[in-house]
Amino acid sequence: MRFLMIAPRGSAEPKNSAVAAQLPVLSADEAKLARLEFLRVMLTEMKQLSDGIGERTLSYLVGMAALEAAESVKVHKYRTELHGK
Numbered sequence: 001m002r003f004l005m006i007a008p009r010g011s012a013e014p015k016n017s018a019v020a021a022q023l024p025v026l027s028a029d030e031a032k033l034a035r036l037e038f039l040r041v042m043l044t045e046m047k048q049l050s051d052g053i054g055e056r057t058l059s060y061l062v063g064m065a066a067l068e069a070a071e072s073v074k075v076h077k078y079r080t081e082l083h084g085k
Contacts, residue, residue, distance in 0.1 A: 033076050040069035 026034065043066035050059040 029080050033073065033080070036069060036073045036076060040066060040073055043069055
């Protein structure tokens, strides 16, 4: 899986136009999906870290957030496919 760097909303465009020209332009739906995928991966890694240090409650809570992010990815993909966007 590859990730694209997505600037936060309202941030300035990259100053180096050569770099900006190489970046793919994402639609709003693609950008949202990329952010959801990123969150899913990061939360899964954080759960593994909290498991490794024995923080059971933290691990549970972060694990629930990871599951929610995974479900959000599925729902977003389904809606995009359903509406043909």
